[in-house]
Amino acid sequence: MGQDQSHDKLEDQKLQQRGKIEWLIGGVSGVVVVGMIGFVFFQAISRSVSGPAMEVIAVGVEERQLSYHVGFRVKNRGDTTAADVMISGTLESEGEVIESVEVAVDYVPGNSERTGGMIFVHNPSQYQLRLLATAYNDP
The missing domain is CATH 1.20.5 (Single alpha-helices involved in coiled-coils or other helix-helix interfaces)
Incomplete structure (x- = not known):
């Protein structure tokens, strides 16, 4: 026991x-x-929730056979997603537009980035390159 x-x-x-x-x-x-x-x-x-705030940056120029490819990065610094983002690229000389290209990016989520490219006929290094997000839709 x-x-x-x-x-x-x-x-x-x-x-x-x-x-x-x-x-x-x-x-x-x-x-x-x-x-x-x-x-x-x-x-x-x-x-606070802010709407899309787009910024477009060129990340490189690559010469190909008969064209010039400009890579870009679009950043959405806002909190909400932007859909169908239109990116405009222009080559200018002394205020005159030499060439203009537009690209659509499907969507850019809030606080993120996407990459893409534009194809120009003229050499971007010989002109002033302007990249701008011109439009977007709310998804």
Whole structure:
């Protein structure tokens, strides 16, 4: 009978220790969940949503057989997505438009960027290259 009581006491101690660990893990998990909910709630309340804010940057010119390919990167610095984004590229000399090209980009999500290219007949390095986002739709 003495061995049964020691065995029972040992089992009780193990159960008590396991219970403490479970409570500790449960408490830490609860704090993490409450913190995450609070963070999401704070972001939802304090963050203002802005419309698309497009910026177009030339990233390189490559000469091909009878044309010049201008790579570009369009950045949407706004919070919302822009669809059917029209990018205009012009080559100018002393205020005169030498060549004009337009490209459509399907969509540019908020706070992201997309890349593309334009094909010119004239050499862009001999003229002033202007790239501009001219239109978009709300998806």
